Amino acid sequence: MYLIDSTGMNVTTRNTELEEQELAERAGAGDEPAFRTLFDRYGSKVFRFSLLMVGEKAAAEDIYQDTFVGFLKACRQGKKMYSVRGYLFTIARTRCLNYLETQRRHIELAPEPETHYEFDLAVTDIQDHVRKALMKLPEHYREVLVLCEYDGYSYEEIAETLNISRHIVKNRIYRGKQMLREILQPILNDDDSESIL
Amino acid sequence: MxxxxxxxxxxxxxxxxxxxxxxxxxxxxxxxxxxxxxxxxxxxxxxxxxxxTTLPTPNTGVEGIWNQVMAPNISPTPNVLNGGATVAAGVNSTSTSASITATRERTKRRYLPLLLTLLFGIGGGLLLGWNLSSSNDKLNGDTSLMASSTMEPSPTTSAHSLSPTALSTSSEHIVKENVKVQEREGESLLNSKKSLSRLEQKISTLQEVLRQEQLRTSTLQEENAILRSELATLEAQKSANDSFSVQLPSYPTPDRVETRTTLPASELRDGLAQTLAAVPRMPDTTPEEKQNLVRVEARQFFRTSLPNVQGLDGSGSLVLDREVGVSIRLDDFGLPSRVGIAAGQTIFSQVFHTNTGGALNDTIIEQSPTLFYGRAYIAPHLFGTEKVISSAEIGGGGTELGPIGTIGLGVEYSLSNRVTLGGGVTSWLLWTSFKNQLHTSTNLTGHIGIYVNP
Structure with missing residues (x-):
């Protein structure tokens, strides 16, 4: 059972946000353990988000590092953050989209032949197929799916992070999963033999 | 929903x-x-x-990020280092990239020791100059000046030195310049990365093209080898054919072909006809067939006497007898025919009529002797195909009782190179001496036979 405050927000979430705001202020003041706490909490998530968004480890590493550098500088500047998580993911998301846009422009300059993605279950790792299938989704579907499925954020948290409505989050998650199901149909059919629970 | x-x-x-x-x-x-x-x-x-669960982990730890931003030796304000609000750029700008910042930080680490050395050098120099000025004052014996100079630098000296504010401004200027240089380097690096990526794509495209060309070349080589072998075979065939060909003066030479675009149909036809006529005819039979010119024959006869056919006597109408023989083809001698000899045994169940007086005699004598006979025959081919040959047959021989003559038609069908089936119809004429009188008798004979080339 969730406790909801007068603004309609989950009390636990509100407490976490307050705690994180305090940690961010302390980090800006030079408190390394405070920054470390936030880094431990969000470092792997931001990196995973970046990696699944851009699909390249080197670029994801740059984005992840840049995100925390930017965050720490904002802390030093004393910038007020309503939500540390939202702030981090907003930076990471913006940079991922910038990177993808740059890549798209680059690909437009030197177009490569269209290749159809085919499954070869015997050769390649299934998890690799799943990640590649995720990369085929449009970014706005991909980001909500990553935040929801990999990081376990609720629709409300994703809506806050991406600054969109909860309804849109829900809609995008549903449509993104539909597209994934279509792409991954061979794998899902192959998975029939396994137990569900 | x-x-x-x-x-x-x-x-x-x-x-x-x-x-x-x-x-x-x-x-x-x-x-x-x-x-x-x-x-x-x-x-x-x-x-x-x-x-x-199997995603890779980042290489950069918290210490690296912390040191990049919060290193104690870095005193400039974040705005100066970021070249204008990196955080804001991270959220709103579309031009700053992660790689630019990383490059900036690396360059910063490279230049910072140099900058600090420079600053310390300037400070040390100023301090040294100030001390030298104080020493000169002491040497001049001006105690009041000396006293004052120990308290604070002289106006003249301080005019040549940099105040802390000026130093800070200068440092900021240097740092700003460095940042600009680093930004340019970062952009240059980004452009280089793009160019590199494009080059990699071009290389991969070229590699693919090269691979396809290699594949095509190998295919062409294989085709070339096949064509060469076919050419060699054709040349061998040509040389074999040349031994049979005869050069004809009227055959179109290459010169004539070159000077004329087309040949008249009549000339072409005549040339071909002459060429064909000049080519020696190949033997109709191959050496293997020559070996099979001789064959052994066995025939089964179904014979009936013509008088019986005429209805004069209804008994003993059909006799079955057999003969064996050997024949040889005469094609090599210019006669498309076959000659052979045969021997057999037959029963002439016949009614004999005397032929004295030129009229039928009511005295009818029946005889059914079993006769051995031998005969020779020649069978000129009438027409035929590769498998079927029809021929006429004329033969003659003798029995124990008198001479015989045969005339008939036959047809043969070759089952294989060795076995031939045959059939036909023959009329036999028998002269018989009976009671010192010569009698003739005819009959109609059908036969089937099998002929084997040994």
Whole structure:
């Protein structure tokens, strides 16, 4: 059972946000353990988000590092953050989209032949197929799916992070999963033999 | 909100409305399609979770990031180092990239020791100059000046030195210049990365083209080898044919072909006819066939006497007898025919009529002697194909009682190079001496036979 405050927000979430705001202020003041706490909490998530968004480890590493550098500088500047998580993911998301846009422009300059993605279950790792299938989704579907499925954020948290409505989050998650199901149909059919629970 | 939407929300723990939850549960209970959808979504979520467990981890730790921003030796304000609000750029700008910042930080680390050395050098120099000025004052014996100079630098000296504010401004200027240089380097690096990526793509494209060309070359080489072997075979055939060919003066030479674009049909026809006429005829039979010119023959006869056919005597109308023989083809001697000899045994169940007086005699004498006979025959070919040959047959021989003559028609069918089946119809004429009188007798004979080339 969730406790909801007068603004309609989950009390636990509100407490976490307050705690994180305090940690961010302390980090800006030079408190390394405070920054470390936030880094431990969000470092792997931001990196995973970046990696699944851009699909390249080197670029994801740059984005992840840049995100925390930017965050720490904002802390030093004393910038007020309503939500540390939202702030981090907003930076990471913006940079991922910038990177993808740059890549798209680059690909437009030197177009490569269209290749159809085919499954070869015997050769390649299934998890690799799943990640590649995720990369085929449009970014706005991909980001909500990553935040929801990999990081376990609720629709409300994703809506806050991406600054969109909860309804849109829900809609995008549903449509993104539909597209994934279509792409991954061979794998899902192959998975029939396994137990569900 | 549709059911599938609700299933997704249920899996994510987002379906909190009891009514919707109840409806969904009911639908899942009654609809196999919805249950299938639920199972697929569960599988999808599981695969997504699994794929997230094997992701690589970042190389940069918290210390690296902390040191980049919060290193104690870096005193400039964040705005100066960031070249204008990196954080804001991170959120709003579309031009700053992660690689630019990383490059900036690396360059910063490279230049900072140099900058600090420079600053310390300037400070040390100033301090040294100030001390030297004080010493000169002491040497001049001006105690009051000396006293004052120990308290603070002289106005003249301080005019040549940099105040702390000026130093700070100068440092900021240097840092700004460095930042600009680093930004340019970063942009240059980004452009280089793009160029590199484009070059890599071009290389991969060229490699693919090269691979296809190699494949095509190998295919052409194989085709070339095949063509060479075919050419060699054709040349061998040509040389074999040349031994049979005769050069004809009227045959179109290459010069004539070159000077004339077309040959008149009549000239072409005449040339071909002359060429064909000049080519020696190949033997009709191959050496193997020559070996099979001689064959052994066995025939079964169905013979009846003509008088019986005429109805004068109804008894003993059909006799069956056999003969064996040997024949040889005469094609090599310019006669498309076959000659042979045969021997057999037959029963002439006949009614003999005397031919004295030129009229039938009512005295009828019946004889059915069993006679051995031998005969020779020649069978010129009438017409035929590769498998079937028809021929006429004329033969003569003798029996124990008198001479015989045969005339007939036959047809043969070659089952193989060795075995031939035959059939035909023959009329036999027998001269018989009976009671010192010569009698003639005719009969009609059908036969089937098998002929074997040994």
């Amino acid at each position: 549709n059911t599938n939407d609700n299933i997704t929300a249920l899996l994510h723990g987002e379906l909190t409305d009891d009514t919707q939850l109840g409806e969904l549960m009911h639908l899942l209970a009654v609809s196999p399609e919805k249950r299938k959808n639920l199972l697929e979504q569960i599988r999808l979520s599981r695969q997504l979770l699994r794929s997230g």
